[in-house]
Amino acid sequence: MNGSTLDYLNVVAPYLADELISPRARAYLRTIARNLPCYPIGGLECRLSGEDDRVDLLAYVPRGPIEIPANAREHPVWKSLEEFGREWSDPDSLLSKKVGNLSLEFDLDREPSRILIPGIFLALDRESFFADDGWTKLLDRWPFDSLFPAIDPSLLESNLQRCIRELPRTAWIAHLGTLLSRPARSLRIVIKDIPPDDVPDYLVRIGWSDRERGTGELVSALSRWLDRVTLALDVGETIAPAIGLECRIETPPSQDSRWSEFLDYLVVRGICTPAKQKALLAWPGITRKTDRPDLWPESLRLGDLFAGPNALSFFYRNIYHLKITYQPARPLTAKAYLEFGHRWLDRRWLERATAIANSSPEEGTAIDPASYRQQVLQYYERFTPIILKNIGRTYQAGLLIDEADQRLFERTNVYCASRAGIRPGDRVLDAGCGVCGPSIDIARSIEGVTIDAITLSPLQARSARQFIEESGLSDRIRVHVGDFHELPFEGETFDRVIFLEAAGYSYAPDRLYREVYRVLRPGGWLYLKEPFIKEATLSTLEQKELAEFNRVYVCRAVRASEAVIAIAAAGFEEISSYNSSDVIGAVTARSAMFEEREGKRVLTEFGQYHYRNARCLPIVFGEITARKPFRDSSVT
Incomplete structure (x- = not known):
């Protein structure tokens, strides 16, 4: 230069x-x-x-x-x-x-x-x-x-x-x-x-x-x-x-x-x-x-x-x-x-983020954190037993595209760990951990990894601790109950923070990523695998189906570009965003909606609440990685 x-x-x-x-x-x-x-x-x-x-x-x-x-x-x-x-x-x-x-x-x-x-x-x-x-x-x-x-x-x-x-x-x-x-x-x-x-x-x-x-x-x-x-x-x-x-x-x-x-x-x-x-x-x-x-x-x-x-x-x-x-x-x-x-930033991302920040409550952007937390908590307290019965210990819609693989959930979790760059000996935060199916798979596959997992649901935490104990991993995975916007950890604690279809439950993404930045060590990485809204302008029908998707799953899906803006504003660098639709799809997740009963294909208990015959749901699976700068002023 x-x-x-x-x-x-x-x-x-x-x-x-x-x-x-x-x-x-x-x-x-x-x-x-x-x-x-x-x-x-x-x-x-x-x-x-x-x-x-x-x-x-x-x-x-x-x-x-x-x-x-x-x-x-x-x-x-x-x-x-x-x-x-x-x-x-x-x-x-x-x-x-x-x-x-x-x-x-x-x-x-x-x-x-x-x-x-x-x-x-x-x-x-x-x-x-x-x-x-x-x-x-x-x-x-x-x-x-x-x-x-x-x-x-x-x-x-x-x-x-x-x-x-x-x-x-x-x-x-x-x-x-x-x-x-x-x-x-x-x-x-x-x-x-x-x-x-x-x-x-x-x-x-x-x-x-x-x-x-x-x-x-x-x-x-x-x-x-x-x-x-x-x-x-x-x-x-x-x-x-x-x-x-x-x-x-x-x-x-x-x-x-x-x-x-x-x-x-x-x-x-x-x-x-x-x-x-x-x-x-x-x-x-x-x-x-x-x-x-x-x-x-x-x-x-x-x-x-x-x-x-x-x-x-x-x-x-x-x-x-x-x-x-x-x-x-x-x-x-x-x-x-x-x-x-x-720095350089994409002006379109900034304009979109500004529009979101300035939009009126009638457009659905205003939210009361306490009320929303209660909605999410009630959803998971109600549906966790049903999810365990109809889906299993990994509750993710996006899985590797390979229906024939009997270990698909495990393979997807290990894939995400690899994409997150998790290495032997790393300390990892699994934010929005569910019942710790992913944490257990990651700990089994990568030697010496220790994981702190946090969920809003006490019921999920109890189930997670039981599964962790059964897996013999109690010394390597610890479960916490709390809001991931207010993490109960000292600053610079983790080498990696991962969100596996969990960041969509954020009521304040800017605050969330500042909190993640705080607990990451310099040089540490953030990884998201999420269902994002497609970047193009949505049709009326797409907007309607997206609103129903958010209502049913009690989530707040965003565009990947909006997440990138919030992540960059928190101070992260080396931010990369990927459309993963060629390797991750929802076919297996949709199959959990149905079962064969007396020769008939009927809705499962999970499907009775979640199934919608969506024609043009504007959701794509994507990944984002970002690094906390590895610099620190240490001179006198």
């Missing part, structure tokens, strides 16, 4: 208020951005206290050959990065398998030097940390001697191994990095999935000292508003006295009052000014090409032309997280990590 990081920065800079960045810091930022290649995603670190006007720059580097600043090609740090990029690009390499993301950090506390020296941070793969010794092999390759010449490497490695050894069971090292531009060299580690209550004891076990014992109180206070608290440590010959608490709220400020409440708390504590609080909350948003054509990067013009008239080209601005730095006997400090980048 031609151009520089400054091209992207120019588009979002007008939304960076003077309260967050001084004229001097803004000038430094422009200087350094002008000398960097055009990385597709960037970030800014803004200090929130009144006296500190420093702003540092982050660059998220895509997998592949790493573009080097022209004046730094011979510098040893950049040469090492260039070599890293070549190996990282090789799909068979250790780096490719263990490193999900690379980010660079540039300090701007002084006028930038001619050659920019970055901090280097690797986002590591959680599965590798727990499943094999690949993570340890990666550590063995870290060039301690060259990166930390003034540190005894044996002490550094000893402290690092102790940090790993003393981790609580669920916690793991998610990021590894070093700030090469700073005089005090150490290894930064970022620990995820550490229970907040375990943080103080863990710090004691690794030899970190806090005579004031303020960490427990601070973590407890912060946790009231947060979806996740992540621990950042600097490891050298000792554990550095300053620790970072990365504070994450998954939903944006415009949709979640916790942001204002959390920032109010920081203002009261004196670590954020009211002016910076206001400026920070004003940062999130989007900028379209039509908003600022004068600032639009030349490097995007060809892409915009290629994408065509239906593509919406825009820059987005997010608050990724805030970090509180705690050091005994020192005042607390806080920084905000602001993210920006460019």
Whole structure:
């Protein structure tokens, strides 16, 4: 990609208020951005206290050959990065398998030097940390001697191994990095999935000292508003006295009052000014090409032309997280990590989503969540025994097109697991699990998979637990009763979340996919296999048959394009939508409507309620996959 990081920065800079960045810091930022290649995603670190006007720059580097600043090609740090990029690009390499993301950090506390020296941070793969010794092999390759010449490497490695050894069971090292531009060299580690209550004891076990014992109180206070608290440590010959608490709220400020409440708390504590609080909350948003054509990067013009008239080209601005730095006997400090980048979306999807959002209640889009939940619950409490009798443990209309296969339900479930990319050792959420027929088939077919399954129906949950126990899988499948819009799990818990003809029961898809995004780990995947409404305009008869379909099954079918819009709005990337009608059909499901009785073909108990002689039902089977970005701002 031609151009520089400054091209992207120019588009979002007008939304960076003077309260967050001084004229001097803004000038430094422009200087350094002008000398960097055009990385597709960037970030800014803004200090929130009144006296500190420093702003540092982050660059998220895509997998592949790493573009080097022209004046730094011979510098040893950049040469090492260039070599890293070549190996990282090789799909068979250790780096490719263990490193999900690379980010660079540039300090701007002084006028930038001619050659920019970055901090280097690797986002590591959680599965590798727990499943094999690949993570340890990666550590063995870290060039301690060259990166930390003034540190005894044996002490550094000893402290690092102790940090790993003393981790609580669920916690793991998610990021590894070093700030090469700073005089005090150490290894930064970022620990995820550490229970907040375990943080103080863990710090004691690794030899970190806090005579004031303020960490427990601070973590407890912060946790009231947060979806996740992540621990950042600097490891050298000792554990550095300053620790970072990365504070994450998954939903944006415009949709979640916790942001204002959390920032109010920081203002009261004196670590954020009211002016910076206001400026920070004003940062999130989007900028379209039509908003600022004068600032639009030349490097995007060809892409915009290629994408065509239906593509919406825009820059987005997010608050990724805030970090509180705690050091005994020192005042607390806080920084905000602001993210920006460019995307394209299909304008037709956006227009359709807008039309749906703006449609009147008479058109059937308004819904009371409590009332709808009760309808769905009553449906499954009534029909689960009948479904088990007439269909079985997998309640899906769309099955692989092969009527002769006696194991068709199992084959379909295993097919979906494969399409979802479920791997040995993954932790999976089966959202809308029914009686866990699919979960049982998946657990049997893929070694080491653990599954949390959630259903709204207590009757389904009781049946599911019985079937799981009979299958000998009680240690690998856990059943929960609840609404999948309000999942009872910590953030970043799952490697995969699957909906097997269940997302159509969502009364608020935007909220549903934000919740799924919250519980997925970075790099984790969402998979849907659903009956979608066909994309074309519906005839009057098609609309009538669709309304009857939704009424009978108490569902709310949507178009695949509408689901994609909601999924993209939640923050997912790498979204793919497939029409699966060539491999998945409803022939077998329709056969469950009838049975032979006394030589006659009659409706089953299930068919007596569900059968409709539909002539043009506008339903097609489709699949959607989407990935939660495997990036996380972890630098200081």
